[in-house]
Amino acid sequence: MHSSVLSLAIKTCLITGFSVFSSFVFAADKTSAELVDAVNGTPDLTSREAGKKVKLRNHAKGFCTSGAFIPNPKLQDSLAIPFFKQAEIPITARFSLGGTNPHASDKGAGRFMSLKIDGDKESLNFVTTNSPVFFASNLEEFFNFQTKVKQGAEGKQWLVENQPNAKAFFDFINTLQPSASFANSRYFGVNSFLFSANNGDIKPGRWSFEPVDGVINLSQTQLEALPSDFLKQEMLTRIQQKPAKWDLYIKFAEPSDEINDPTVLWPESRERLLVGQVVIDGRSDSETATMQCDKGIFNPVLLPQGIKPSADPILNARTPAYIESFIRRQ
Structure with missing residues (x-):
């Protein structure tokens, strides 16, 4: 690794709290570089170098804004997480679409929300999507999915025939309607985390965000009347008049639930605990952290x-x- 790149990697890892060595080599069938190539559609040296020149990234179309998190x-009374003892914690948020096209149409159904909640001494980041269904249970499936979807109909058919998790994802996405606003969408953390309870127990759970103003979807007629770039302006105009809010919950697993497979949904009957409320109002949009949030990463661990x-x-x-993607964009 070139010394300047390694230096940048170390700096990035210090900022994100992640080991430099695990950034590039980890116990998996696929390396970080292979996963990024699959997402970016850069399977060879020529396409990879071309991607670096245009700073290719996933979730290329998006914007940053700000607000606060108010813990419950x-x-x-139930969880031993000192971070949530603060009365109000600043948030930097990025709302985006999936994919590497910065000019993608907003009329698709995918919506993504990433958050940095920076407390007095600690931080908590979220990377969420409006689909509770994930398409891969392991890195081999993830690599196959990202590679095959870029091959068009033929690749998608291969996934349907060979990866049941991908087929289940496609089946769900086909039923998902475009929301009228980023503010009117649910968001899910498809991965599980381990939460410390006051009694010493460790409780596995997953994050979910429920929009306070409710889920509002667009009809086909409404969608056709909108421009292809309506989401950013709608959101920024909205929060000038009224904050966008979500209630953040942890959904806890029971012993029979699969914890380490994000393709497995837990029953709706599982216990949920209100963690607090996300309030996006643009209060810090003129600050450096917000204006430059596109240049960093949101670290979910x-x-x-x-x-x-x-x-x-x-x-x-x-x-x-x-981090691999971040380094390529420098």
Whole structure:
């Protein structure tokens, strides 16, 4: 690795709280570089170098804004997470679409929300999607999915015939309607984390965000009347008049639930605990952290005391891949 790139990698890892060595080599069938190539569609040296020149990235179309997180005071009755004892914690948020096309149409159904909640001494990041269904249970499936979808109909058919998790994902996406706003969408953390309870127990759970203003979807007629770039302006105009809000929940697993496979949905009957509320109002949009949030990464395993990552291979490959992508964009 070139010394300047290694230096940048070390700096990035210090910022994100991640080991430099695990950023590039980890116990998996696929390396960080291979995963990024699959997502970016850069399978060879020529395409990879071309991608670096245009700073190719996933979730290329998006924007940053800001707000605050207000913890639920009653959370301390059950969970031992000191981070949430603060009254209000600043948020940097990025809303985006999936894919590497910065000019993608907003009329698709995919919506993504990433958050950095930076407390007095610790931070908590989220990487979420509006689909609770994930398409891969391991890195081999993830690599296959990202590679095959770029081959068009033929590749998608291969996935349908050969990867049941991909087929289940496609079946769900076909039923997903485009939301009228980023603010009117649910968001899910498909990966599991381990939460420390006051009684000493470790409780596996997953994050979910429920929009306070409710889920509002667009009809086909409404969608056709909108421009292809309506989401950013709608959101920024909205929060000038009224904050966008979500209630953040942890959905806890029971002993029979699969913890380390993000393709497995847990029953709706599982216990949920209100963690607090996300309030996006643009209060810090003129500050450097917000204006430059596109230049960094959102690290889902940068966690405060009382929360640890599960052994989910998809979760534990995210940050190394994000850092690899970050370095290529420099």
